[in-house]
Amino acid sequence: MIPKYLITNLLLIISSYIFAQTATQNVTSNWLLLNPDIQMESNDAINDLYNFKFEKAEAQFDKIKKQYPHHPIAYFLIGLSEYWKIVPDDNVETYDKKFHAYMDSAIMYGEALHKEDKNNKEAVFFLAAANGFKGKVYSLRDNYGKAAWVAKDALNYFEFEEQDNELSPEFKFGAGLYNYFREWIPEEKPWLKMLVFPFKHGDKEKGIRQLNEVALNAFFTRTEAYYYLLEIYLDYEYNLLRSELASKNITKEEYDNKLHKRRESAYKIAEFLHQSYPDNSYFALQYAKITYLTNRISITEKVSLEMIEKANKNYFGYNDKCLRPVNYYVADYLSRHLGQYERSLQYFNKCVEISEKSNEDFLKHGYCIYSLEAIMRISKDLRHYEKALECAQKIKKYYNKKSEEEKSTYLFSQSEVKIIKELMKKEKRK
Numbered sequence: 001m002i003p004k005y006l007i008t009n010l011l012l013i014i015s016s017y018i019f020a021q022t023a024t025q026n027v028t029s030n031w032l033l034l035n036p037d038i039q040m041e042s043n044d045a046i047n048d049l050y051n052f053k054f055e056k057a058e059a060q061f062d063k064i065k066k067q068y069p070h071h072p073i074a075y076f077l078i079g080l081s082e083y084w085k086i087v088p089d090d091n092v093e094t095y096d097k098k099f100h101a102y103m104d105s106a107i108m109y110g111e112a113l114h115k116e117d118k119n120n121k122e123a124v125f126f127l128a129a130a131n132g133f134k135g136k137v138y139s140l141r142d143n144y145g146k147a148a149w150v151a152k153d154a155l156n157y158f159e160f161e162e163q164d165n166e167l168s169p170e171f172k173f174g175a176g177l178y179n180y181f182r183e184w185i186p187e188e189k190p191w192l193k194m195l196v197f198p199f200k201h202g203d204k205e206k207g208i209r210q211l212n213e214v215a216l217n218a219f220f221t222r223t224e225a226y227y228y229l230l231e232i233y234l235d236y237e238y239n240l241l242r243s244e245l246a247s248k249n250i251t252k253e254e255y256d257n258k259l260h261k262r263r264e265s266a267y268k269i270a271e272f273l274h275q276s277y278p279d280n281s282y283f284a285l286q287y288a289k290i291t292y293l294t295n296r297i298s299i300t301e302k303v304s305l306e307m308i309e310k311a312n313k314n315y316f317g318y319n320d321k322c323l324r325p326v327n328y329y330v331a332d333y334l335s336r337h338l339g340q341y342e343r344s345l346q347y348f349n350k351c352v353e354i355s356e357k358s359n360e361d362f363l364k365h366g367y368c369i370y371s372l373e374a375i376m377r378i379s380k381d382l383r384h385y386e387k388a389l390e391c392a393q394k395i396k397k398y399y400n401k402k403s404e405e406e407k408s409t410y411l412f413s414q415s416e417v418k419i420i421k422e423l424m425k426k427e428k429r430k
Contacts, residue, residue, distance in 0.1 A: 031122040032073050033170060038064065039219050042077070049081050050223050051277040052316045057081055070112065072126040075105040083133055088281050088317035090140045091360075099137060106130040128174065169218035172210045173225050180207030180232065208232065215269075223277075226269050230286055233266035266290045274303070281307065281317030285325065292329050301333040320354045327351040328367040331374065341378045348375050352394075364398040365406060372398075373409050376416060385424045392417045 032038050045060035058081055065074035079102030085095040107130045113123035131150045138146040182202030211232075214225035238259065245255045267290045273280070274287035284307050291299040304326035311318035331347035334340040348371040355368035376391035392413040399406040 032068060032071055033122050033125060033220065038073070042220075045077070046220070046223070047277070049077075049084060050283075051279050052084070052281070053279070054081050054085065054316070070109055072106040072108075072110040072113070072123070072130070075102050075109065076126050076130055079103040079106060079130065079133065083137065085316075086137065086140070089319050089321045093141070096137060096141070100134060103130040103134050125170070169214050169216075170221050173214045173218060173221035176207045176210030176214060176225065177228060178207070179203045179210060183207075223273070226273055230266055230269045230273065233262045233269070234286065234290060237262045263290060263294050267294050267296070279310070279315060281310075281315070281319070281322050285322040288326055288329055292332075297333055297337060300329045304329045304333075320358070324351055324354045324363065325367050327354070328371055331371065335374060335378070341381070345375060345378060348378075362400075365400040365403065369395055369399050369406050369409055373413060376413060380416065380420055380423075383423075383427070385420050385427075388420050389417060392420075 041060065041064060045057040048054070048057035048060075058078055061074050061077045061081070064077070068074060079099055082095045082099035082102060086092065086099065106126050110123045110126040110130065113120050114127065117123075134146075135150045138150065179202035183204045208229070211225045211229050214221055215229060216222075218225065241250070241255055241258055241262075244250045245252065250258070266286075270283065270287040270290045273283040277283055284303060288300050288303045288307065291297070291303065307318055307322060307326045308330070311323055327347045327350040331344040331351065334344035334347065351367050351371040352375070355363045355371075358364070372391045372395050376388045376395070379385070379388040379391065395410055395413040399410040401407065
């Protein structure tokens with residue numbers, strides 16, 4: 001089966017393919033999308049949306065809906081609010097029904113505007129956006145038939161012919177996504193080339209430049225552009241670099257230099273997003289992750305503890321999905337940097353507890369394995385031998401056999417078992 005993230009990006013290519021079409025005609029000052037009064041009315045609401053103050057955001061979007069009941073803009077924005085309720089844990093389907101209802105309304109009114117005026121590119125913008133987000137959610141639910149169907153619906157409107165000098169910042173969002181992901185997919189998975197070959201070639205570097213321009217100058221799509229740039233620098237480019245290194249297309253020195261540059265770019269974006277929207281758990285988690293990866297460990301500890309506190313206060317989105325890594329980050333900081341081994345056990349154990357109660361096997365890899373290794377080491381030093389052996393057994397049960405790092409952890413744990421058993425025998429003889 002094709003992984004979810006690849007399906008999502010295939011849909012991004014198709015929906016972005018359509019987004020970019022809106023740029024081929026001159027922008028119109030009558031469009032609500034570019035109306036400064038609408039932007040002023042929406043400004044606080046959009047900030048509230050991304051800061052997870054959904055009720056406040058949706059109250060303002062409702063006012064716009066009453067002003068323009070037959071325009072797709074308010075329905076799309078409320079649908080976007082529902083989408084961001086899904087982001088912190090995409091396994092939760094509580095918000096799907098309302099999300100689809102509002103995006104369907106945006107599509108209905110977008111189609112009505114387009115029927116009245118075939119040259120209404122703003123209508124097509126919302127048709128592409130709503131269909132694109134619907135496709136993303138369908139792919140998260142493994143409903144690839146519906147995902148492909150909404151993408152096909154979007155494709156009915158245009159042929160790709162980009163005129164870069166006429167793009168407004170809002171419309172460059174789609175062009176940037178298209179340019180990047182059109183080339184990323186065949187690079188990441190060459191066997192998927194046939195799925196994207198009908199589309200005009202993109203340009204990854206140009207796509208990144210366009211997304212940066214959107215992030216700096218757009219209004220409605222600004223934060224979404226930052227969101228994708230962060231994922232590009234932190235995840236997509238990292239996977240490509242690892243593949244290039246494994247195939248020996250780049251040297252280790254080139255890999256390290258490129259990785260450093262991309263992670264520094266990710267750090268700047270994550271810092272900005274977290275400072276702008278401090279209650280957004282997804283942005284907080286990405287900020288904690290990139291500060292950990294770039295060895296800004298004191299920041300990692302501070303952000304992680306703030307996230308744990310917000311989870312204890314029931315802030316929206318501060319769930320087990322984000323608590324698993326941040327508990328590991330705090331524990332790692334306490335043990336490796338402060339030498340507070342016994343105190344670190346509280347957080348290592350919490351990471352394992354969260355991982356074990358999940359039904360997803362992959363959550364028992366990574367942070368869980370490394371937490372178990374740390375608990376085993378500390379327990380051995382504290383002469384809690386039974387606990388150490390228990391951790392070694394769990395490592396054997398959970399480790400990812402396809403991961404060289406986790407395989408090394410497993411082999412180390414098994415060598416420790418022999419030592420621990422000898423120590424237990426010695427203690428019994430005393």
